[in-house]
Amino acid sequence: MAIEKMSIAKALNESLRKALEQDPKVLIMGEDVGKLGGVFRITDGLQKDFGEERVIDTPLAESGIVGTAIGLALRGYRPVVEIQFDGFVFPAYDQIVTQLAKMHARALGKIKLPVVVRIPYGGAIGAVEHHSESPETLFAHVAGLKVVSPSNASDAYWMLQQAILSDDPVIFFEPKRRYWDKGEVDTEAIPGELHKSRVVREGSDLTLAAYGPMVKVCLEAAAAAAEEGKSVEVLDLRSMSPVDFDGIQASVERTRRLVVVHEAPVFLGVGSEIAARITERCFYHLEAPVLRVGGFHAPYPPARLEDEYLPGLDRVLDAVDRSLAY
Amino acid sequence: MTVESTAARKPRRSSGTKRAAGAANAAKPAAATAQTQDAEPQLVQLLTPQGDRVDNAENAEFASFVADITTEDLRGLYRDMVMTRRFDGEATALQRQGELGLWASLLGQEAAQIGSGRALNDADYVFPTYREHGVAWCRGVDPTNLLGMFRGVNHGGWDPNLNNFHLYTIVIGSQTLHATGYAMGVAKDGADAAVIAYFGDGASSQGDVMEAFNFSAVYNSPVVFFCQNNQWAISEPTERQMRVPLYQRAQGFGFPGVRVDGNDVLACLAVTRWALDRARRGEGPTLVEAFTYRMGAHTTSDDPTKYRRDEERAAWESKDPIQRLKAHLLATGGADEAFFEELEAESEAMGKRVREAVRAMPDPDTMAIFENVYADGHALVDEERAQFAAYLASFEGGE
Numbered sequence: 001m002a003i004e005k006m007s008i009a010k011a012l013n014e015s016l017r018k019a020l021e022q023d024p025k026v027l028i029m030g031e032d033v034g035k036l037g038g039v040f041r042i043t044d045g046l047q048k049d050f051g052e053e054r055v056i057d058t059p060l061a062e063s064g065i066v067g068t069a070i071g072l073a074l075r076g077y078r079p080v081v082e083i084q085f086d087g088f089v090f091p092a093y094d095q096i097v098t099q100l101a102k103m104h105a106r107a108l109g110k111i112k113l114p115v116v117v118r119i120p121y122g123g124a125i126g127a128v129e130h131h132s133e134s135p136e137t138l139f140a141h142v143a144g145l146k147v148v149s150p151s152n153a154s155d156a157y158w159m160l161q162q163a164i165l166s167d168d169p170v171i172f173f174e175p176k177r178r179y180w181d182k183g184e185v186d187t188e189a190i191p192g193e194l195h196k197s198r199v200v201r202e203g204s205d206l207t208l209a210a211y212g213p214m215v216k217v218c219l220e221a222a223a224a225a226a227e228e229g230k231s232v233e234v235l236d237l238r239s240m241s242p243v244d245f246d247g248i249q250a251s252v253e254r255t256r257r258l259v260v261v262h263e264a265p266v267f268l269g270v271g272s273e274i275a276a277r278i279t280e281r282c283f284y285h286l287e288a289p290v291l292r293v294g295g296f297h298a299p300y301p302p303a304r305l306e307d308e309y310l311p312g313l314d315r316v317l318d319a320v321d322r323s324l325a326y
Numbered sequence: 327m328t329v330e331s332t333a334a335r336k337p338r339r340s341s342g343t344k345r346a347a348g349a350a351n352a353a354k355p356a357a358a359t360a361q362t363q364d365a366e367p368q369l370v371q372l373l374t375p376q377g378d379r380v381d382n383a384e385n386a387e388f389a390s391f392v393a394d395i396t397t398e399d400l401r402g403l404y405r406d407m408v409m410t411r412r413f414d415g416e417a418t419a420l421q422r423q424g425e426l427g428l429w430a431s432l433l434g435q436e437a438a439q440i441g442s443g444r445a446l447n448d449a450d451y452v453f454p455t456y457r458e459h460g461v462a463w464c465r466g467v468d469p470t471n472l473l474g475m476f477r478g479v480n481h482g483g484w485d486p487n488l489n490n491f492h493l494y495t496i497v498i499g500s501q502t503l504h505a506t507g508y509a510m511g512v513a514k515d516g517a518d519a520a521v522i523a524y525f526g527d528g529a530s531s532q533g534d535v536m537e538a539f540n541f542s543a544v545y546n547s548p549v550v551f552f553c554q555n556n557q558w559a560i561s562e563p564t565e566r567q568m569r570v571p572l573y574q575r576a577q578g579f580g581f582p583g584v585r586v587d588g589n590d591v592l593a594c595l596a597v598t599r600w601a602l603d604r605a606r607r608g609e610g611p612t613l614v615e616a617f618t619y620r621m622g623a624h625t626t627s628d629d630p631t632k633y634r635r636d637e638e639r640a641a642w643e644s645k646d647p648i649q650r651l652k653a654h655l656l657a658t659g660g661a662d663e664a665f666f667e668e669l670e671a672e673s674e675a676m677g678k679r680v681r682e683a684v685r686a687m688p689d690p691d692t693m694a695i696f697e698n699v700y701a702d703g704h705a706l707v708d709e710e711r712a713q714f715a716a717y718l719a720s721f722e723g724g725e
Contacts, residue, residue: 053514059544062501064537070451071507074492075515095534098497099504106482106493109698143707167701195705216392242705 002187002196008150009179011157012042014079014187019164020050022079026164028055029065030082030118039084040120040179062092068139069115070100078114078294080164086121086173087130093138101144112167116160120176120215121149123310126303133300134264139171140241140273147241148194149173151215153183158191166194173240175213195239197247203233206257206323209248209274211237214261214311221316233318240270246275249281256287257326259319261280266294288326290317349428369617370597371587375645377653387439391599392592397660403444403591404651404661405669407436409535410460411648412673413469415679417476421626425684430457434589434621437647440464440553441594442522442616445602448490451512453505456494457554458524465489469676470683479690499525499532506538509605520605521549522598528559530575531567538579539579539611540574550598550604551576551613554588556620561633576613588618589647619645692718 006014019026028043028050034057037044047055058065062083069079083089089096096117103113123132136314140147146168150156156174163170192198200215201222208218215236222232235251252258258278260271275290293311301309352502370388371380381389414432421429432439435457443464446452452461462472469488474483475494482493495501503521512519529535530553555572557564568575576583582604586597594616601612619642622629630639655661696711 059537059540061537061540063534064506064541066542067500067534067537068505068510071504071509072511073507074486074504075508075511077511077514091533094497095500095503099495099500102481103493104701106480107486107698108480108483109701110485112701113485146700146704151477168704209356242707244705245709246705 001180003184004187005151005184007180007182008153008156008175009040009042011153011183011185012160012174013044013046014185015157015160016043016046017049018187019161020046020054020078023164025077026054027072027077027079028082029058029069029079030056031058031060031065031084033057033082038082040176040178042118042120042169042174043082062088062090063095066095066100066115066117070095070113070199071105073113073115074111078116078164080118082116083119085127085131086119086133086135089117089119089135091201092117093260096139096145096171097142101142104168105144106248113169114164114167115169116166116172117162117169118172118174121173122175122177123300123306124177124213127305128303129300131196132228132303132306134262134295136171136173136240136262137264137269140243140270145169145171145241146195146239146309147171147173148239149174149175149212150238151178151212153181153235154185154189154260155236157187158189159238160192162194162260173212177213178216181216195242195244197238197244198236199233199251200236201232201234203231204255204323206259206320207233207235207248207251207255208259208261208316208320209235209237209251211240211270213263216314217311217316218261219289221313224313224317225320230320230324237270242269243274243277245274245277245281248278252278252282253285256285257321257323258286258290259293260290261293261316261319262295263310264295265297267297269294288323291323293319303307341423352449353492354616354627369585369587370593371590372592372596373590373650373654375650377650377655377657379654385593387594388596388600390604391596395592395595397655397658400592400651401621401661401665403440403595404648404655405672406440406444406460406463407591407648407651408669409673409676410436410440410463412677413463413680414459416677417473418622418626420473421476426473426626427478428627430476430625431620431622432457432459434619434642434647435556435616436460437591437651438552438588438594438616438618441591442552442598442614445595445598446522447519447602449517450602451492451505451508451519451521453491453492453501453508453521453523454494455498455501455524455526455529456496458494461524462489462491463702465491467491469680470687473680473684474687477684477687479687491534499529499534499538501525502529502535502538503541505549505551506542506545506547509549509611510545512548513545513608518606519548520602521547522552522602524552524554526559527553527555527557527564527567527572528562529553530572531559539576539613542611543579543581546608546610548555548608549611550601550605551611552598553613553615555615556588556618556623556704558620558630558634560624560628563634571615574616575612576611581611581613583613583615584687585617586614588616589642589645589650591651592645606648
């Protein structure tokens with residue numbers, strides 16, 4: 001056992017370091033990932049230790065970053081690219097959707113595209129426009145991509161390495177407002193499956209399902225509900241493509257109620273898909289309709305309004321109350 | 327003379343760069359626009375449209391790169407062009423007969439593709455658009471492999487690593503970045519190889535192409551950007567795509583650009599060899615603009631009579647790449663009538679083989695929808711595959 005307490009940011013950094021050490025084909029690419037160590041310092045010190053050939057500062061061009069990463073993957077490399085902020089991924093969206101996601105299928109499986117696209121995402125850091133969005137649905141909707149998001153340091157450490165080891169392209173969403181949250185990481189553990197959900201708090205009255213930055217909010221909501229005598233289970237989904245519907249179903253069959261929480265807009269979000277599928281799977285178990293809590297069908301607001309826009313403790317507890325009232 | 331050693335010692339500036347400087351001096355910027363279309367382009371030419379060898383000081387540097395070409399080699403290039411045109415014609419006919427959903431003809435661009443394709447070494451890697459049937463021929467790709475996506479049985483369907491020939495790319499210009507990334511990998515590996523990216527004049531308007539130019543320049547990647555300027559992007563003429571001659575654009579990114587007569591197979595071979603040689607020696611990217619003409623439609627879906635003049639096509643007919651090499655071979659005694667007759671028979675047999683192969687091409691199995699979506703599998707795909715299989719099996723006599 002080698003348990004260390006570290007922040008999510010540090011866990012990601014250590015994870016990249018380990019990946020670079022273990023496989024000479026792993027490359028880090030992105031804007032400012034070299035000397036600066038990334039604007040969030042996730043790649044801090046890596047260029048110093050692994051050189052400019054492994055940790056590559058790129059021109060400021062997202063399509064170019066992902067497009068050249070595809071070419072490097074075709075040559076046998078395993079590029080891990082950093083998109084500086086969520087809203088900046090769209091210049092690369094074409095390359096991700098029309099090329100990265102489909103090339104394996106187009107070649108009838110003869111080539112693999114082991115590219116990881118790391119995207120710091122989500123709000124609550126008081127940033128300007130395009131620095132606080134949650135576009136995960138847009139990627140989860142695309143066949144050929146896998147989409148994951150850790151919520152804690154241990155998952156940050158292990159899930160990133162698992163994403164790099166995957167022969168499929170993985171969009172790796174990092175909850176930027178949690179970068180400085182600390183947690184225990186067992187660097188010698190045998191990690192769980194990348195796409196399996198995890199019960200992070202057990203309960204019997206209702207299931208709160210969330211991922212990334214909202215897991216912490218849901219844990220706080222469950223603690224608050226417990227003071228009112230309500231037993232709320234919290235499920236960390238961890239993966240948005242594929243979604244672990246079996247894990248959600250197992251939880252809902254125990255609690256008979258489900259509320260899905262994410263920062264992304266509710267409309268056509270991951271929560272919508274989960275509500276539909278769980279309604280199909282658990283129709284006779286459910287005591288209440290599946291409820292969703294998330295962002296509004298509006299552009300992400302200016303920072304002074306983001307506390308109202310983002311689901312907080314009260315909005316989650318309100319949904320818990322509404323579900324329990326059926 | 328040994329071409330390589332001369333080239334290795336001689337510092338090379340783009341002949342395109344020289345010409346560009348001349349053009350800038352001669353014309354005010356506003357006038358340069360008209361030059362794009364109307365002025366006779368200055369280009370590297372080694373065979374005139376009448377089939378005569380061009381021997382002048384300006385082209386000597388490039389000519390040195392084909393100094394080793396024998397008469398037999400010329401016959402080989404001729405054969406490649408004839409076979410490619412025959413294949414292309416067969417595919418167009420198959421589309422008209424309803425066997426293919428769509429076809430993108432290369433008619434008129436045989437010299438650009440065969441010349442550049444034959445310049446490549448086995449270890450080099452090709453990133454094509456969807457029209458590089460002649461380059462595929464040079465790489466030894468079975469022509470019938472190219473037809474699957476146009477027939478609708480797959481979206482690519484071949485193993486790119488078998489012939490170092492990547493899948494056709496439909497989204498315009500995307501592959502130039504893949505080529506650049508691949509070339510970055512080649513350089514990291516220290517491999518004695520180069521990469522070539524094909525694209526058209528229309529693609530030069532795409533941001534990805536500019537980003538590919540820039541990345542390749544910044545990383546000094548061994549990649550050749552081979553633009554076949556066939557004058558039309560579906561119905562959009564080049565003056566709707568650019569205000570300066572294409573090859574000049576390379577200057578702004580810091581590498582040489584050169585314009586070559588795209589209907590002259592020898593010049594295309596020479597210039598591409600020169601550019602690949604630079605790449606392999608670690609001198610970075612090159613832009614080659616092959617100035618040519620698409621004789622047919624963009625694809626079988628459009629009608630060029632609606633957007634271009636007959637006289638324009640007729641003018642380009644006199645520059646036909648196959649006829650000019652034939653004239654050269656006949657004039658120099660490089661080939662006799664028997665050679666042409668045998669080739670005719672050979673190309674007919676190939677056409678027949680292609681026709682039969684396409685008609686025999688089976689539709690994919692229904693469950694192929696779910697195959698190769700992911701390399702490592704995906705729970706949702708597994709679930710939907712099982713559900714759909716059960717649905718199909720629910721019919722009487724179902725699978």
